Amino acid sequence: MPRRLAAAALTATGTLAVAGAVAFPAASAQAVPVQQGQRSHKAEVDFTGIVALSNCSGSLVRGPRSRDSDAALVLTNGHCLESGMPKAGQVIVDQKSSRTFTLLDRTGEKSLGTLQATKVEYATMTDTDVTVYRLDTSYGAIKKRYGIPALRLSTARPHDGAEIRIVSGYWRTIYGCKTDATVYRLREADWTWKNSIRYKPECQTIHGTSGSPIIDVRTRHVVGINNTGNDDGERCTLNNPCEVDRKGNITVRHGTHYGQQTYLLARCIGKGNDIVLSKACALPKP
Numbered sequence: 001m002p003r004r005l006a007a008a009a010l011t012a013t014g015t016l017a018v019a020g021a022v023a024f025p026a027a028s029a030q031a032v033p034v035q036q037g038q039r040s041h042k043a044e045v046d047f048t049g050i051v052a053l054s055n056c057s058g059s060l061v062r063g064p065r066s067r068d069s070d071a072a073l074v075l076t077n078g079h080c081l082e083s084g085m086p087k088a089g090q091v092i093v094d095q096k097s098s099r100t101f102t103l104l105d106r107t108g109e110k111s112l113g114t115l116q117a118t119k120v121e122y123a124t125m126t127d128t129d130v131t132v133y134r135l136d137t138s139y140g141a142i143k144k145r146y147g148i149p150a151l152r153l154s155t156a157r158p159h160d161g162a163e164i165r166i167v168s169g170y171w172r173t174i175y176g177c178k179t180d181a182t183v184y185r186l187r188e189a190d191w192t193w194k195n196s197i198r199y200k201p202e203c204q205t206i207h208g209t210s211g212s213p214i215i216d217v218r219t220r221h222v223v224g225i226n227n228t229g230n231d232d233g234e235r236c237t238l239n240n241p242c243e244v245d246r247k248g249n250i251t252v253r254h255g256t257h258y259g260q261q262t263y264l265l266a267r268c269i270g271k272g273n274d275i276v277l278s279k280a281c282a283l284p285k286p
Contacts, residue, residue, distance in 0.1 A: 045165040045174065045215050047108035049151040051101040051115065052169035056080035058101060059167070059213040060115075060142070061222055062150040063269030068140035070273040072150060074101055074117065074133040075262070076211030077227050078125040086125045088190040091286040093277070095120040097133060103146060108172040112146045122275045126284045127194045128260045129227040131211075132275065151213060151222050153266035158182075158197060158223035162216055166199075166226050166259070168209040175209070177202035186258055187250075188228060188241035197224045197259040198243075205229060205257050214259045222262055229257035 049060045051074060058076035066073075079085045082099055086092060097117040105112050116136050123131040139150050158164075160182060166175040177200040186196040197214065199205075205212070205226055214224035233254035234240035241258060243251040268281035277285045 046106045047104045048106050050104050050167050050169040056210040057168040057170040057212040060150040061153050063153050063266050064155055066273055069138050072135045072139045072142055073273055076131050078123050078129045078131050080211050081123050081131050086123055089126055091284050092120055092123040093286055104169055124284050125191045153262055154221035154223045155263055155266045157263050165215045166203055166205055166212045168212045170208040175203045175205055183243045184246055185244040186241050187236045187244055189238040193260055195261055199257050203257055224259040224261050226259045230254050
């Protein structure tokens with residue numbers, strides 16, 4: 001299933017046809033149980049606020065100024081966008097959408113209901129890899145109906161060496177490890193991302209975990225979003241990102257996995273949950 005930069009589309013038989021990834025029936029993912037062995041022995045991060053998309057993972061999130069009465073937001077990757085992957089340099093705002101998301105219970109074992117988008121609030125694969133959907137219902141209404149609160153986006157940069165959990169709604173699996181380092185530039189095919197999060201080897205995320213939130217175990221806040229990994233050891237190709245340092249030197253780390261920081265997004269969410277692309281907002285602009 002698509003976790004790397006692989007656009008997914010439904011074939012005539014109803015299975016996901018994925019460029020650069022293995023194709024499975026969509027229903028197969030729902031049959032995969034939560035992998036308890038990947039959880040910590042501590043009080044653990046669970047599936048609170050986690051959603052499943054048709055081709056990716058995602059989460060119900062709120063910013064520092066979000067109110068319970070605001071239309072809720074769902075966070076996933078830019079390359080999970082239903083209209084196709086944004087081109088390098090492309091930024092999408094206020095695009096109509098009727099996409100649906102399956103909201104999970106805290107255990108990840110049950111589907112509580114379906115949430116629906118009204119529009120793509122923001123999406124890009126330039127500098128970062130993110131899509132933010134606006135829903136047709138509020139945080140307060142979701143909490144009242146399902147008992148599920150949204151995850152909070154951190155406004156602070158994640159620290160190297162922080163203990164994290166990557167929670168996949170698609171596979172209903174939680175991956176646990178620590179962040180390894182901040183990568184100056186991560187390049188994959190036509191796209192380049194800034195200050196990416198490299199994981200320690202324990203987080204062997206797979207196709208279908210795209211868009212999973214990266215949760216800091218200490219704060220329980222979202223500090224990033226899972227988006228890629230080097231599958232085959234190739235250099236800067238699709239599904240094989242390479243690291244680029246400040247001098248332009250390229251390093252390939254076969255089997256290493258990465259995510260994108262989300263603190264810049266959190267700082268751009270303003271009143272009414274609008275993403276305000278002002279001079280103070282460092283996200284790419286249209």
